[in-house]
Every structure is written in C-alpha cells, then in structure tokens.
Amino acid sequence: MTDPQDTSVTGFRIRFLLAAAAWAVLVAAVLVAVPLAFAGRLPDPLATHWGPSGRPDGSMAFAAFVLFTVALWAVVAGIGAGVAARGRTPVRRASRAWFCAGLAWAGAFTVVTQAFTIAANLDRGHWTRAAGLSWQVAVVVAAPIALGALGWLAGRRGPDVPSGPPQRGPLIDLDPGKRPVWVSTATAPWATRLALVALATAVALAGAALSGLFGGGWGAVVPLALVGVVGLAVSSVSVRVVPEALTVSVGPLRWPSRRVRLDHVEQAWVEERYPAQVGGWGYRGLPGRATIMIRGGECLVVRYTSGGRLAITVDDAETGAALLNALIARQQPSVER
Template sequence: MTGPQHDAVTGFRTRFLLASAAWAVLVAAVLVAVPLAFADRLPDPLATHWGASGRPDGSMTFGAFVLFPVVLWAVVAGLCAGVAARARTLARRAPRAWACAGLAWAGGFMVLIQAFTIAANLDRGHWTRAAGMTWQVAMVVVAPMALGALGRLAGRRGPDVSPAPPRTGPLIDLDPRKRQVWVSTASASWATWLVLVALAAGASIAGLTLTGRSSIGWGAVVPFAVTAVVGVMLSSVSVRVVPEALTVSAGPLRWPSRRVRLDRVERAWAEERYPGQVGGWGYRGLPGHATIMIRGGECLVVRYTSGGELAITVDDAAAGAALINALVARRRPFVGR
C-alpha cells in the first residue's frame, strides 16, 4: 500500500496507538488509585467472590486485590491494542472497530467489578460481613457492553481500505503419475497469549488458595483451565489437500478435524477476511456457510456444489486453491474451463 492512502493509514496508526495507550493508562490508574484511596476503610482480606445466594463466599488479601487486576489488564490491553494496531487490521474499519470495542469493554468490566467489590466491603470490618451482590451482577454485564458499543463507534472513525477482490487463480497442470498433496498451516499469537494469561491467572488463584491468602476456592480455577484449552485449540490450524478430500485440523494435536470430500466442492479461491467481518475468532457461522478464523488476513475459501462456503485462515491459500480447482477440474473437466 503506497501513496496518499498509505500516508493516511500511517498517520492514523500514530493517533490510534496514542489513544489506546491513554485508555490503558487511565484504566490502570483507576484500578490502583481507587482501592488505595479506600485502603483504611477496607478489611484485609476482603470479599472478592459471591455465591448464587448473593452472599460472599471467597476472599483475597488487599495486596493481591490491587495487583492481580492491574497485571491482568496490562496483558489484556496489550493484546487488544496489539491486534488492532497491525497494519492489515488497522486499515480496515470493521476489524478495527471490533478490536476497539473489546478494549473498551474489558476496561469497563474490570473497573466496574472493582468498584462494586470495594463498595460491598467498605466499612464492613471483616470480609464475611460484606454486602450481598444482586442487581450489581446485571450492571456488570450491561454497562461494559454499552461502553464497548461506544468503543466500536470510535473504532469506525478513520480509513477503510477495501480488500482485493476474490481471485480463483489459474489452474495448475497435474501429473497423473504422481499423487498431489498440499499442506499448509497458520498460527495465532493472540491465542498463545490467551493460553499464557489463563494459565498464569489459574496458577495465581491456585497459589493464593494453597497458601491461605485467598478463600475463593479451586472452582475459580476451572474457567481459566477451560480458557487455556480453548486457546490451545485456536492457536493453529492445518489444512491438507489430497485428490480425495480437504481436511482441516485444529491445534497442535490436529484435533478436532473436519474432512470435506472434493466431489462436494465446486471451486476454491484465496481471499482476505478479518474477525470483524465474520463475528470474531474461532468457528463462526453455521454449517454450510462457516469461517474458521484464528487470525485476520489470507483465507482459503471453498464453495460447495450445494452453494455453501467454508473459509479457513491459512498461509499460501492461493496455492491450495489452485490445487483444489485442478483436482475438481480433473473430476469434472468442464469445471473452470
């Protein structure tokens, strides 16, 4: 990308990074300053978890209560800003808007949880006498969503570079004496960071529980363990094309996998797609019209004879599409001619 459009994106990137950094610093400052301002009116430890009844059933030391959210926010903010600041994401309005929405939502969510936690513990003397949580739960869900919507609107301001139109690409000549195979992969750094953050958070809670500095319990470790497993599955994707079928496998263990027979395929092409266009990362859409999205950018798109499509984020997608089209044309010589 060169010329005036490139200059506009470059200038916008500087402003975007400054705004993201300002938001990250503001949220971090609130997460540190507010509990310190009320330190002499809070018990130590203080209640940090409430059960289904709305009564407190878990606690954390004051030091951990201040430190843990700040560290978690630093990782989350860095991850969101890093994804949004990538050249290909920043130049597109839709993915940039969703990244900004995530950054705004996460900051609001963490500040609101801290505010309600402090309010429940204020002047209570002991964490077991903390106020209950009822309507606050709904506020924690709704208010950050409104802030995320504002972040999405803010992210829509700026340049919007249209992607190149889809190209089927030329057919390649196949040697009938050889068996053709194409294998390619793609990896997602954000998923690796998600795994690391989830493992670190789970290990921190486990350590605090073992040392008696928190009574949250082992149940709080489960969501982080599940998040780590999901992150591992989304950390990479592998696509294999042979004359009989296309196979898509997830994660380093290549499981789960999905097999599509080539007699069900009409044609294939390479196309740029981004999480903001398909609703996020992971398996998006419905069977027959789905996207396996682990990172924005180059995708291998396969159209079925039934009219549905499957898109997979994978490197060197054009080569895979060329082989698929050649194999389909060999099965049905009139296709692509």
C-alpha cells in the same frame, strides 16, 4: 508517487493504535489510583466474593486485590494491542467495531467490578461486615454492555479497506503426467497443552472421587473433560488438496474432516485474519461463511460455486491457493463441454 489514500489509512491506523493505548493506560491508572485513594478506609483483607445470598463469603489481601485487577487488565489489553498491531483490524470497519466493543466492555467490567468491591468494603472494619450485593449485580452487567455498545459505534467511524478476494495471481504450472498433491497444517501448542492439563486433571479428580479421597470432585470432571476435548479439537488443522477435492481435517487424529469436491470450488486466495476479527479461536461463523481459526495470520480462503466461503488458518496458504486455482482452471474446459 505515494497514494493519498494509503497515507490517509496509515495515519488513521496510527491514531487508532494510540487511542487504544490511551484507553488501556487510562483504565490501568483508574485501577491503581482508586483503591490507593481509599486504602485508609478499607479493611485488609477485604471482601472480594459474594455468595448467592448476596453476603460476602471470600476475601483477598488488599495488595493482592489491586495487583490481580491490574494484571488481569494488562493481559487483556496486551492481547488486544498485539492483535490490533499485527492484523488489519484498525482499517476494516467490521473488525474494528467489534475490537473497540470488546476492549471497551473489558475495561468497563474491570473498573465497575473493582468500584463496587471497594464501595462494599468502605469503612466496614472487617471483610465479613462488607455490604451485601443485590441491585449492583445488574449494574455490573449493564454498564459494560452500554460502554461496549458505545465502543462499537466509535469503531464504525473511519475508513474501511475492503477484504474481498484480490485479483487472481499466477497459477502453478501443472504437469499433465503427474498428480499434484498439497498438504499443510497449522498448530496451536497452547491449545494442546491446555487440553492435556484439563484431561489429566479430570482423570485425577475422577480417580480421587472413586477412591473416596475427594467426594466433591465429580462436579469438575465433566467440564474439565469437555475443555480437554475441545482444546484438542482446535489444537491443529490440516488441509489437503488433490485434483478431485479439498479436504480439511481438525485435531491430532485428523477427525472430524470435511471433503469438498473441486468442482464445487470457484476460487481460492490468501487473507490475513485474526481472532478479534472472527470472534475467537476454533470454528467461527456460520455454514457458508466460516473461519477455522487455529492461529492468527495467513489464511487459505475458498469460495464455493454456491457463493459460500471458508477460511482456514494454515501454513503456506499461498501455494495451496495457487494449486487450487490451477486445478480449477484445468477443469473448466471439460465443465464447459
């Protein structure tokens, strides 16, 4: 017999995905229709960047401007659709609310920015004569935040499938004469490539600045180097379980690492988590309830005896959780004595 609640949740998930798709199509349609409607009254190229003084200091061809805004929104909406379709975001209230807030904010920001750009260029003849920006900046900031807040409230409506730990599954049978060890990793190739490109660019700019070929390169060296270091730090994670402890290490050098004694772990289980649920990639959250997000999907979740939790995106998390639970169960008799 089919569970009516499962049917209801499935129906809500479909409706949610259709609503998100409709929003994505609506924003894309506005981004195309509005500039085309005013194309005859806009200069080509048109002003697309304003300096600190509020006057235009950069331009872009009309076709390139339209294509850029639509492509940017397509990337954002596509990533959002992928996260919502693969994960449990639609049926968990907290993650659904933040997903809706982010998608609403991104759509509003893109539309409002395009609208003010068109308004500033309207009937100006040449992009250098575009209107300056002053109070409009406050609207560009405030309007998307307001719509994001409405998206958050809308996302709070609907079912909330609990994400707590499932019932304890079967444990691994441990051989008393052997020492069990489990090691697994998860990698994000995109983060490694981004880090290497950023570091290589930083080194090249530093060399050019030192040789006098590019005197303004020093301003970009430190940010690019930081991007490279952070990218390497979030490019991989390794988890090791032995009878004494659980060790979590990040980055290609397996440093920094964190070691948790096994008598401080109460239980382990597996959950699916995605960047949209936890606020992005890397170390997300606060100590006591954090996620090390390298890639979306299967996570090993451990609950400490203190009540805190740590989730790590790692391959073969089910085996790691089963071994942890078996080791914890084996220690319990000695702890009770």
